[in-house]
Amino acid sequence: MGKLKYRLGCYLFLLPAIIYICLLLIYPLIYNIELSFRDVSLISYMRGTSKYLGLGNYQKLFRDPIFHRILCNTAIFMVLSIVFQFVLGLLLALLFNRDFPLNNIFQGLILLPWFVPIMVKGNIFRWFFSDMGTINGFLSSLGIISHPIPWITSKSLPIISLSIANIWLGIPFNFILLYTGLKAIPVELYECAQIDGARQWHQTIYITLPLLKPVIVTTLMLGSIFTIKVFDLVWIITKGGPGNISHLFSTYSYALAMEQFKFGMGAAVAIVMVLIVTAITIGFHCIKVDY
């Protein structure tokens, strides 16, 4: 009997979150699935007269060259962002794990970009990356370039520039999670290793990284969530342009719905994105089980 009560108690902890999510997120999810099966224009949306299309929106989407572009962009953006954020964050964390003067102040400074709202960061980069912007200004005054680099106005650079911005954005977060993890490793372990005469980089590879694994997995997972959800940054810097070359799922979904009033298509993009994320998440779980 005590056991049953205990079980119920356990679920009580979970209940508010479940109710909350069902109420506020499952409904929008279903709503969007419904929209994605319909031909919804502004007029039919407002009048409630949209036609059922079945998979029509999805078929159209898979033939859409912009959609293929988005798949590429998302892959580039995700891989660049996550790899560099993580590697740079880890290197910084290892660096700051040493004891040196001004360590604390520097840590505070690293976190600073994190606290600046995204709307501001987006505008900073729009300004930095423009042809007459700060980056080109520096490069040309140092004599490195003679013509401005078209960071966000050319065929292939925009998605790279957006990734750079996002990496810059994500480093503080990766740093702080990994640094916390490092600090949690008991000092005694290192002391043992030192007695055994292990070299420093040996220590890092054989002691630090394995112990850090749970933190690393979490960091990568949260980093991926952050990255796939990026919207404002791209919307402010390039708005998916020029010529729809730098769209991600989130921005294309928004552009289709709110600028071209193809609400069904917009919802379909969002749903495809959720499906892809689901597949990746399942993949992630499988890998974790393997360990």
Add this chain to the structure above:
Amino acid sequence: MAHTWKDWKWTLIALIPVLILIIPIYFVLISGFETVEEIYHQPPYLIPPNPTSQYYTEAWTTLNHYLMNSLVISVGVLALTLVVAAPAAFALAKLDLRGEKTVSFLMALVQMLPVSTVVIPLFLIFFRLRLINTHLGVILGISAFTIPFSVILLTAYMRSMPWGLIQAARIDGASLFTIFLRVVMPICKPAISTAGMLAFLNAWGDFIFAISFLQERPLQPMSVGLYSFIGQYGTKWNLLMAGSMIYSLPVIIVVILAGKGLVSGLTAGAFKE
């Protein structure tokens, strides 16, 4: 601990990445003191040649009305997120429930929906609940995304927490609730502060929910203020950057006030048994 000259070598090495990370913010800070021509100057000025506080003053007069609303919304989201997410994370991490995997999966999944697609359906729900044009509506909307995220973050942290303390407390006959409050929460302080901070930041930066659910100007937060500010001044970068700095500053202050800085909170050393 006394530092030798060798330690300063590391300080120098660390200086490089730190500079790269904060240079953009530094430029925001100084361009608020410059004229537009000075901002466009090539090569860019590193120190404003003729600093003026005019633009900061001008930006402040427009934006200060929004400050209180931003605080109310952000603190509300912070509180709601932690109250809902922390117990859920505890249950998922430590209580060995059936269906735990499904729930975690659901959490990861639902928050993937782009915010823009969620706004209209939520508007329809909140309209029925009479939550449009209330701060509560915006708080509930933003929290829909911060809660799942915090649950994931906190669950991961709590999983790596030692079992021993909880077992001991259970043997002592403490109720689950007491254990949660007295044992789990104190240990998780660092992770809680991170999750709370993230929720706060998210809420402070939110624009879409605020503009969609708050139609009356006196209720709107600073993000909406800054947005129309951008609309008004376009690329008058000095005013925009001064406004941006004013918008960012409260967050930075809150972080500093939130107990000796986030770093020390995060590195409280909970695991050093």
Add this chain to the structure above:
Amino acid sequence: MKRNVGTLVFSLLMILLISMVSFAEAKIELTVQTYWDPAMGSGMKLEQSFRDFMALHPNIEVKHIFLPRDQLVQRVLSQVLTDTLPDIVFADNPWVRQWAEAGVYKDITPLIAQWEHYEDFFQGTRDACTFQGRVYALQLVTNNLALYYNTDMFKELGIAEPPKTWDDIKTISAKITANLSGVYGLAFSAWDDEECTWQFEPFLWSNKGSLLELDQPEAVAALQFWTDLVSEGYTARDALNWRQQDVTQQFINRKTVMMIMGPWEITSQLKDVDFEYGIVPVPVPKAGYNPVSPMGGECFGMSSSIDPSKVEAAWQLIDYLVSPEHMADFTAAAATVPTRGSALEFVLDRDPRLEVFAKQAEYALARTVVGGGEKYPEISAIARSAIQRALSGMMDPQTAFKQAADEIKELWPIEEYEVLKNEVREIHNR
């Protein structure tokens, strides 16, 4: 029986309550939702006008709700779905037909029929607010595009005349870029937004090109001209990311000597500039061609769900706003152009800089009329995407517009497309 008595008492109480409330609150409240920021230009003037109107009509209380421009459609959509539209619905003119079809607007044809001023409005503005022969709104202001040039810099460089043709633009720009480093000839807005299509339209239309046939030589030539400007360094590549306000900033900071812009900047960003500037029609392809500008401007109508007791007050407000005196007042303060002939004379007296815009207003084309009606937002998106591809060098103008034309063709069944295409062609050849 008992229930009936209860109902009776209840309804009596309600009637009493309602009459008390209405007695105490005799004021009729009207809400108006616009994207005109009360902090500047049109928005500031509009709120002033509301105060003046309330002084004339003490029984009416007008409330202005402001929101950023790119949020208006989504806001109106959620208001329609929850039946909470403001009493007065404000819209940019290309949206009116679509919203009328969607049932956002109240049909005001009966009110118009008893009103003798309707014929005074320019044809383009009447077209934009009419759907299937019924009138749904009245346009308060109109605007269009022209070329601004920095007179001081023209003098410095010894350029005698402002450009009249596309070749003139190139010659003048060549002179500017050869003499001044870091300064460009012409600035326009080509970011991924309606603003790009809108700024391109004077070039497209004055060359008799059509949005429905972008693969035709007239349209390709217009795009080729824009592309040349960028590739020859006469226009900054950054134009791909410039909003219209950014273009004005470039002009103010003397980073560009000419720009394509509407009249509204005269009293907002250009208010305090310390140099002289001139305004001429957007240059045409060759001498002998006529400048054609798209018609901008915003309309006011009543919400379809407006309370019948408010209709009269709402009509009074609209009637006040579009009256020639107020319209002239408003357009002079906000630097836009009136939509009716009788207001036009007043306005030129007040601000002669508006002359070019005022002249163009009578013949400016409504974008929906020559841009596929309610499909205009989609067509605009396709067109500007192609423009961006050409300007950024991803594709040559021919290929970019061929692709766009194919996409646009598919928006209708083929016969319907043919009819529509020919109608539009006729308008352009007029």
